[in-house]
Amino acid sequence: MRKLQAVVGHFARGVAAAIMAAMFVTFVLQIVVRYTARLEWLPAKFPILDPSLYGWTLELCLLLWVWLVFWGNAFVVRDRDHVTFDILYHAVRPSVRRWFIIISGIAICVSLVLSIGPTWEKFHILRLKKTATLSAIFGDWIRMRDVYSIYIFFLIAVGLRYAWAVYRAVRFGVEEPTHDTAKDAPR
Known part of the structure; x- marks a missing residue:
C-alpha cells in the first residue's frame, strides 16, 4: 500500500511539474513574441514570429493555472502544508x-x-x-x-x-x- 501511495504521489507531483513547465515555456514564448512584435522586419523574415499567431498563449497560461491550482490542492499539497x-x-x-x-x-x-x-x-x-x-x-x-x-x-x-x-x-x-x-x- 505504501509503495502504491509513493508511486501515485510521484505521478501527481510529476503532472504538477509538467503543468508548471508548460506554463513557463508558454510564458517565455509570450515574452519573446511581445518584445519582437515591434520589429516589423522579423515577422516578414520569420513568419512564425508573427504576433497575431500567439493570442492563444494567454488563454493556455490561464488554463494551465486553473489545472495547477486544483490538481495541486487535490493531489500534491498535504494537509500539514x-x-x-x-x-x-x-x-x-x-x-x-x-x-x-x-x-x-x-x-x-x-x-x-x-x-x-x-x-x-x-x-x-x-x-x-x-x-x-x-x-x-x-x-x-x-x-x-x-x-x-x-x-x-x-x-x-x-x-x-x-x-x-x-x-x-x-x-x-x-x-x-x-x-x-x-x-x-x-x-
Missing part, C-alpha cells in the same frame, strides 16, 4: 479535538460530495462553449467543460481526503498511528 487557524483546536483536550475532526470532516466531505451533481449540471452547458483562442493550436474539440473539469476531480479527491481523516480520527484518535510518524518526521 495548509495555513490553519488552530488556536481553539490546540486549546482543548484530545477527545474534543477528535470530535472537531469528525464533525468538520463529515461536514466538509458531505458538502463536497453533494456539490458534485450540481456542479456537473452547470458544466453541461459548458460542453457547448468553445475556448476563445485555444482552437488555434488544439483544434475545435476543446471546450470550456474540459478546461474546468479538473474541479470535479478536486471535489472527489478532497472529499475522500476528509473521509479518510474522519476514519483515522474514529480509529486512532487525534494522534497519528506510530507507523506513520517516522515517515512524516522532518528530514
Whole structure:
C-alpha cells in the first residue's frame, strides 16, 4: 500500500511539474513574441514570429493555472502544508479535538460530495462553449467543460481526503498511528 501511495504521489507531483513547465515555456514564448512584435522586419523574415499567431498563449497560461491550482490542492499539497487557524483546536483536550475532526470532516466531505451533481449540471452547458483562442493550436474539440473539469476531480479527491481523516480520527484518535510518524518526521 505504501509503495502504491509513493508511486501515485510521484505521478501527481510529476503532472504538477509538467503543468508548471508548460506554463513557463508558454510564458517565455509570450515574452519573446511581445518584445519582437515591434520589429516589423522579423515577422516578414520569420513568419512564425508573427504576433497575431500567439493570442492563444494567454488563454493556455490561464488554463494551465486553473489545472495547477486544483490538481495541486487535490493531489500534491498535504494537509500539514495548509495555513490553519488552530488556536481553539490546540486549546482543548484530545477527545474534543477528535470530535472537531469528525464533525468538520463529515461536514466538509458531505458538502463536497453533494456539490458534485450540481456542479456537473452547470458544466453541461459548458460542453457547448468553445475556448476563445485555444482552437488555434488544439483544434475545435476543446471546450470550456474540459478546461474546468479538473474541479470535479478536486471535489472527489478532497472529499475522500476528509473521509479518510474522519476514519483515522474514529480509529486512532487525534494522534497519528506510530507507523506513520517516522515517515512524516522532518528530514
